[in-house]
Amino acid sequence: MKNQNNFNSLPLSPSVDKVGVEERVSRFQKRSIKTNSKMDGLKMVLNMIDLTTLEGKDTPGKVRQMCYKAIHLHDSFPGLPTVAAVCVYPSMVGLAKSMVKDSGVKVASVSTAFPSGQAPLDVKITDTKYAVDQGADEIDMVISRGKFLAGEYAFVFDEIAQIKEVCGQARLKVILETGELATLDNVRKASDLAIYAGADFIKTSTGKIQPAATMQVTYTMLMAIRDYYDETGIMIGMKPAGGISNSKLALHNLVMVKELLGDDWLTNKWFRFGASSLANDVLMQILKTDTGKYQSSDYFTID
C-alpha cells in the first residue's frame, strides 16, 4: 500500500546538481537510433501519446476530429497503434468518451481550474467530480504553484490528496508546471510532494508556459520516481508535456526512461507524451523510414 497520504511521511528532498543533470541529459541525446530500433521506437512513441487539445476555442467538432485521429492515425499505413489517450477539458469529456468507445484509447481530462489552478478547493473538487462523472479515465490536475512557491507545502499536499479521493477509479496525473517552479530543486520537491500525496502520474507542464518539458526537468522527475520506487516498490508514471514536437526528442526521452527506470516503464501505462503536433512528426518519420522519401505535412491530417 501507499504511504497513507500523510504529509509527515514526506521525506526531505535531495538537492539537485543542475550542472550534473545537464551533463547526463546531453549524453542521452547522443544516442544514434536507426532502422529497426528506430521504427519500433517511433511506434512506441505513437502509442504513448496523449493527443491533446486544450484551447478556449475548442469546439465539439474539433474534439470529434481529434478523437477520430486518435484511433485512425494514418490509415493508409497499416499496422500503426492508436495513441494512448485524448486529453480535453472537462466540458468535452462526455463527447470524447462517446467517440473513443471501446477502441482502447483513454479519455483524460484536465481539472482543478486548469491551467492556473487559481480557484478555491471546492470549485476544484466540483470540477474534478464533473469530469469523473462524465467518464474520464484519467484526471490531469494542476498544483497551486503560488502556494508552493510561498512555502505552503502542506496546503498543496492536502489539495492533491483530496483530489485523489474524488478521482475514484480514475488515475490521477499531477501537473507541476515546472516552468513556474524556477529551479530543479523545486521540481524535485514538488515531485516528491505529489508522489507522496497520491499521484499515479507526475506531469511536467500544462503546455501554456515556456519552458515546458525540457529533458533536465523530466530527468529530475524520473529520479524522484526512481527513488520512490526504491523506497516503496510502487511504480509512478511520468508524463512530459509541452515542447516535445519532434520524433528525435521523443526517442531521446525514451532512452532516458529506459536507462533511469528500466523496461517496465516503457509502456503507455507508465509513460506518456502530452503533445498535439508530435504525432504528425512521428508519422512522417515512420513513412520516411518505410519509403525512403522525406514527407510533407500536406499529406497528413491537420492537428
Add this chain to the structure above:
Amino acid sequence: MKRVEILKTYKIYSGGKFPRTESGRYYLALDKKGNPIANMCMGSRKDVRNAVVSARKALGAWSGKTAFNRSQILYRIAEVLEGRKSQFVEELILQGSQKNMAIKEVEDSIDRIVYYAGWCDKFCQIGSSVNPVSSSHFNFSTYEPVGVVGLIAPQDSSLLGLVSLLMPIIAGGNTCVVLANESLPLCSITFSEVLHASDVPGGAVNIITGHISELIKPLSTHMDVNALAFSGLNELKKEIDLFSVENLKRVRSYDLNWKNTDTQGLHYITDFQEVKTTWHPIENIGGATSTY
C-alpha cells in the same frame, strides 16, 4: 620557408545561417590543373531535408511580401553583388576563367538580377486575365508561386547559370533549395553571402554544396518540394522525372547556354507559378447595365 596557404572552407547556406554540413564531410574544389583551391562541405541528405524545412518555413514570409518589396530586395542583391564584383572575378579566375570572361560573367549576372528585379511587380499583370463566363460571375485568373522549388544549378557555369535560374524562381515568390555547381562551387557560396546581406529572409534561398549524384534523390523524391528546375544533366533527366512522380512535382529542365542574352524572360518566372482562377459572384453578367 614557403608559407603554406590556408584554404577557405566554404560552408553551406541553410535557414539564413552558414552551418557546416551535418555529416562533417568535405571535398576539395580543384582548379584546372588539379590543385586544391578550397574546402567545400560535402552536403548530405539531411542537409537537404533541413534546407527544405527552412524553405517551407520561409515561404510565408517571402511570398507574403509585396511584389514591389521583392523587387527592391532583388535590386539590392544586384547592388551588393556590384560592390563585391572583384571577389567574384577572382574566384572565377581561380576556377579557370580568363579575366575578361570572368568580368563579363559577373557583369552579366548583375544585369540579369536587375532584369528580374524589374519583373517582380509586373509579371502578374502581364500573365493574368479576366475570363468571359456564361454565369453571373466575375472570373479572373492570376499567378501564385508553386511553393518550395528545388534547383540543381547549371553545372557548366559557376555564377551566371545559378543567377539565371534562381532569380526568376524567387522573383515569383517561391523559396528555393539549391544544389550548387559541384566542380565550380566557389561563387555559389559567396553569392549566398550576397543574398544574406541583401534583406532576403533567412531560408528563402538555401544553397548546399556536395555531390549532385548523391543529393538528387533526397531532393527530387522529397514530398514537400513542389517543383524542380535544372539545366543540362540530360543523362539524369529520366531519373529525376521518375523521382518526382510521387507528389506530381513540376519538373522544368533547360538545355541552354546561359551566357546568351536571350536566356532571360517572362516565361522563366511563370514556369514556377500556379494559375489560380477565382469565380466571384456578381449581380449581372456583363458590365454595362444601369446598376453600374
